[in-house]
Amino acid sequence: MKSRPLLLAAVGLALLAGFPFVVANPYYIHLAQTIAIYAILLFGLDIVVGYTGQVSLGHAGLFGIGAYTAGVLFMKFSAPLLLTLLAGVVVTAGFGALLALPALRVTGPYLAMVTLAFGTIIQILINEMTDLTNGAMGITLQRPRLLGVTLDERGFYFLICFLLVAALVVVHRILRSHLGRAFEALRGSPVASDCMGVSVYRYKVYAFVISAGLAGLAGSLYAYSEKYISPNTWNFELTVLLLLAIIMGGRKTRSGALLGAAIIVILPKLLDDLELFRYVSVTLAVVVAAGAAVLVARGKSTVARSAIPVIGSVTLAVLSFVLTSMTDWRLSIFGLITLLVVYYLQDGIVGYVRQALGFRGHGADDAAQAATLAAPASAVSTSTTAGTGELVAADKVLMQFGGLKALNEVTLHVARGTIHGLIGPNGSGKSTMMNVLTGIYVPTAGAIAFKGQSIVGRTSARIALAGIARTFQNVQLFGEMTALQNVLVGLHHSYRSNLLDVALHLPRFRREEREATARAYALLKFVGLESLAGEEARNLPYGKQRLLEIARALALNPELLLLDEPAAGLTAPDIKELVVIIRKIREHGITLILIEHHMDVVMSVCDVVTVLDFGQKIAEGTPAAVQSDPQVIKAYLGSEAH
Numbered sequence: 051m052k053s054r055p056l057l058l059a060a061v062g063l064a065l066l067a068g069f070p071f072v073v074a075n076p077y078y079i080h081l082a083q084t085i086a087i088y089a090i091l092l093f094g095l096d097i098v099v100g101y102t103g104q105v106s107l108g109h110a111g112l113f114g115i116g117a118y119t120a121g122v123l124f125m126k127f128s129a130p131l132l133l134t135l136l137a138g139v140v141v142t143a144g145f146g147a148l149l150a151l152p153a154l155r156v157t158g159p160y161l162a163m164v165t166l167a168f169g170t171i172i173q174i175l176i177n178e179m180t181d182l183t184n185g186a187m188g189i190t191l192q193r194p195r196l197l198g199v200t201l202d203e204r205g206f207y208f209l210i211c212f213l214l215v216a217a218l219v220v221v222h223r224i225l226r227s228h229l230g231r232a233f234e235a236l237r238g239s240p241v242a243s244d245c246m247g248v249s250v251y252r253y254k255v256y257a258f259v260i261s262a263g264l265a266g267l268a269g270s271l272y273a274y275s276e277k278y279i280s281p282n283t284w285n286f287e288l289t290v291l292l293l294l295a296i297i298m299g300g301r302k303t304r305s306g307a308l309l310g311a312a313i314i315v316i317l318p319k320l321l322d323d324l325e326l327f328r329y330v331s332v333t334l335a336v337v338v339a340a341g342a343a344v345l346v347a348r349g350k351s352t353v354a355r356s357a358i359p360v361i362g363s364v365t366l367a368v369l370s371f372v373l374t375s376m377t378d379w380r381l382s383i384f385g386l387i388t389l390l391v392v393y394y395l396q397d398g399i400v401g402y403v404r405q406a407l408g409f410r411g412h413g414a415d416d417a418a419q420a421a422t423l424a425a426p427a428s429a430v431s432t433s434t435t436a437g438t439g440e441l442v443a444a445d446k447v448l449m450q451f452g453g454l455k456a457l458n459e460v461t462l463h464v465a466r467g468t469i470h471g472l473i474g475p476n477g478s479g480k481s482t483m484m485n486v487l488t489g490i491y492v493p494t495a496g497a498i499a500f501k502g503q504s505i506v507g508r509t510s511a512r513i514a515l516a517g518i519a520r521t522f523q524n525v526q527l528f529g530e531m532t533a534l535q536n537v538l539v540g541l542h543h544s545y546r547s548n549l550l551d552v553a554l555h556l557p558r559f560r561r562e563e564r565e566a567t568a569r570a571y572a573l574l575k576f577v578g579l580e581s582l583a584g585e586e587a588r589n590l591p592y593g594k595q596r597l598l599e600i601a602r603a604l605a606l607n608p609e610l611l612l613l614d615e616p617a618a619g620l621t622a623p624d625i626k627e628l629v630v631i632i633r634k635i636r637e638h639g640i641t642l643i644l645i646e647h648h649m650d651v652v653m654s655v656c657d658v659v660t661v662l663d664f665g666q667k668i669a670e671g672t673p674a675a676v677q678s679d680p681q682v683i684k685a686y687l688g689s690e691a692h
Contacts, residue, residue: 066211070204079203080275081315086214087271088311092295093221093304094264099293100301101225102257103237104157107289108149108165111172112262114284116142116269118176121189121279131194131274135213138270139263146262147255154254169289177281188280191273210271217264218304220553224260226412227552227559228538228545228566231531233257234302235539238528244510245488245520247543247606252511260549298391300398302530309399321383328370335360335367341402350405362390413532417584420534420571423564429572431607432638441466441610441641442487447496449482449665456482458665459496464610464658469632469642471656471673473649475686478662480645481523484612487643488520489513500610515543519608521599523615523645529588533579533598536587537570540605544569573601577631593624600631610641617648629655653677661686 070079091113098106116138123129123137153164176183183189193200194209201209224230232253235243240250273279291314299310320327342356366386373379395402442464449457457479464470472480485491487498489510498506505513519540528536544566547559574580577597582590587598596616603611613632617625625648632655636642646652652659653673661669661676663685669676676682 063215066215070207076203079207081319083203083207083210083275084272085308085311085315086210087268087275088292088295088315089308090214090217090271091265091268092292092299092307092311093217094261094268095292096296096301096303096307097221097225097233097257098261099296101230101233101237102254104154104254104258105159105162105293106165106258106261107162107286107293108168108172109261109265109292110284110286110288111169112142112146112149112265113269113272113288114172114176114279114281115145116266117273117279117283118183118189118269119266120270120273121191122182124191124273125184125189131196135267135270138266140266142266142269143259143263146259146265149262150255150258154251154258166286166289169284169286173281173284176284183281186281188278189273191277191279193277194274206274210275213267213271217267221264222304223555224549224552227563228542228547229253229256229549229552231535231539232542234531234535235528238530239526241490241510242522242526242528243539245490245514245526246540246602247511247514248539249509249511294388296398298388298395298398300400300402303398303400306398306400317384317387324370324373324375328367331363331367331370335363338363344407345405359390359395362386366390413535413586414584416567417532417534417571420567420583421580423568423571425572425575426565426569428638429569429576430604430635430638430640439466440464441501442643443497443499444483444487445497447483447486447498448494449479449486449491450494455665457486457493460662460665460667462660462667464641464643466641467636467639468657469636469644469655471652471659472643472645472662473647473652473659473676473686474662477664478686479665480662481614482665483662484520484523484614484643484645487513487612488518514606517607517609518612519603519606519610520612521596521603521614521616523618525592525595525599527587527595527598527602530586532584532586533574533590533601534567534570534583536598537573537602537605538566540602541566541570543606570605573604574598576604576634577601578627593620596620597628597631600635604635608640610643611635612643612645614645615647616644617646617651625651649677 069082073079091109095106095109098104119138119141120134123134129137149165149168153161153168156164177186179185193202194206195201196209199205225233232243232248235246235248236250236253244250295310295314296307298313299308300306320330339360342351342360345351346353346356366383369383391399397405440463442462444460444462446459446461447457448455448459460479460483462483472483474480482491486493489505489508489512492507497504500513500516500518505516508516528539531539545562547556547562550556551559571580571583574583577600579594579597579601582594587595590598596619600613600616617628620628629651632642632644644652644656656673659671659673659676660667661679661682668685669679669682671679
């Protein structure tokens with residue numbers, strides 16, 4: 051199962067170690083150094099862009115901070131190499147935190163503009179702070195010394211390669227851990243992440259700080275590699291190139307970051323050499339054509355969809371033999387290649403190759419391994435507060451949006467250990483009540499208590515960790531993650547491992563990961579999805595997605611489970627299966643609030659039913675009493691129900 055990654059790792063290490071001996075030319079060794087430095091930077095940028103889904107245009111500035119930290123320490127204090135590298139990481143991570151704390155409260159284009167402004171400000175400050183940075187004159191560095199030995203081009207290459215491998219291993223371990231799953235969940239559904247106890251804002255900041263630290267390491271190495279740094283290096287063009295590298299190589303892959311780094315370093319130089327460009331363009335055309343043929347043959351693509359990448363690459367190859375000089379066409383060809391990859395290979399080059407060769411992601415292997423782990427005593431935790439008494443008390447809750455009262459002084463009391471139905475016509479305020487109970491909305495007025503404690507004003511993450519879990523009216527799964535990984539996000543609260551535990555794979559983290567994986571698989575088995583553990587959530591049938599949401603919610607060990615129309619879109623057999631699961635959940639002492647339009651489900655499982663209409667409570671009582679209430683019949687059930 052793990053033989054292929056180990057083989058590829060061994061081959062990669064052998065190539066890195068052998069390169070400076072096979073290629074003795076210092077120019078090419080320096081080129082390899084630059085690729086490795088950019089790869090370290092892209093490992094970090096991919097965490098922010100590829101995993102959390104944030105668009106950062108400030109990483110060129112962070113890269114520059116790392117470089118100037120090393121440069122200033124060398125110029126002013128003749129600081130040793132290892133100290134400057136460590137300082138580059140720490141100082142840049144600090145600047146990353148200062149940027150992230152305010153910037154990550156905005157999203158989308160606003161975040162892009164804030165980070166772009168940060169990068170611009172850093173470039174201006176470097177240029178203007180002449181006493182510290184030497185301004186436009188830049189800083190000249192000498193060859194670094196390590197343990198009393200001056201490193202030549204080859205020696206510094208090996209140091210960079212060591213740090214590249216270390217960064218790759220650490221980043222890979224982080225992204226395969228509960229921290230990486232939290233980062234990826236932010237991209238899939240921020241609302242669901244918060245409701246799983248994963249604070250969206252906090253983990254965005256964590257991701258940005260880790261990413262900034264890697265940018266600082268890369269910047270420090272870059273300063274020593276180039277032996278000269280100036281403010282003009284950290285410009286907007288570099289920012290765009292870094293984003294293109296992630297997109298072209300392939301996001302969410304370390305191999306994509308390595309390939310992206312190679313592209314942005316080699317491609318501009320390649321376009322200066324017409325003869326070499328001809329060889330590469332022909333090779334590219336052959337690879338793209340072969341990959342397209344494989345995808346079409348396997349039914350993973352159509353001829354029409356594959357035609358444009360093939361035509362584009364072949365045209366590029368033909369054009370290379372038509373041209374007699376690259377001088378006037380260099381930028382046009384660079385733009386054409388970029389457009390071809392970004393627009394038609396949306397998973398990047400690595401994603402395209404993986405799809406063509408049919409490589410499975412690690413999620414499927416993790417699911418197969420999970421099936422071999424010892425099952426926990428019980429998949430669903432039994433509520434410790436089962437028994438009589440009141441679990442939820444919502445009194446005169448008002449939720450107002452402008453002039454619209456979605457909830458108009460609604461009172462809802464839920465007893466422990468019961469299944470409390472919440473029904474009403476569309477737009478009556480049912481889902482709004484769910485959102486108020488889980489902290490997505492803060493009520494305009496009224497009081498809400500859970501286990502005797504007010505939860506008004508708490509964040510969704512805090513409410514989730516207090517014992518309230520939910521599903522959603524519109525399914526909110528993490529689509530690019532497998533079913534097993536979705537449930538593991540729900541188990542995020544069970545981890546106590548810190549970043550050091552994860553990076554070094556210490557025993558505490560390995561134990562927690564093993565226990566959480568076994569529990570997640572058991573929860574999938576509880577809802578009948580164990581055979582689909584390795585399937586991406588977005589590929590599951592709609593009914594199975596509903597069941598996966600329930601399994602993920604149960605991972606929080608809730609005392610109160612809110613189910614928002616869980617039977618919507620299910621077939622009759624699936625609904626019967628759902629009813630069985632709901633009853634099994636109640637047997638574990640978990641209290642449920644059920645929103646449902648299938649009245650047969652409500653009447654068969656609920657102990658108490660509350661009816662809302664136009665944001666007001668119009669009835670409450672046993673299912674039989676509510677079903678025969680004239681006001682409910684008129685507003686919701688209709689005469690046939692009576």
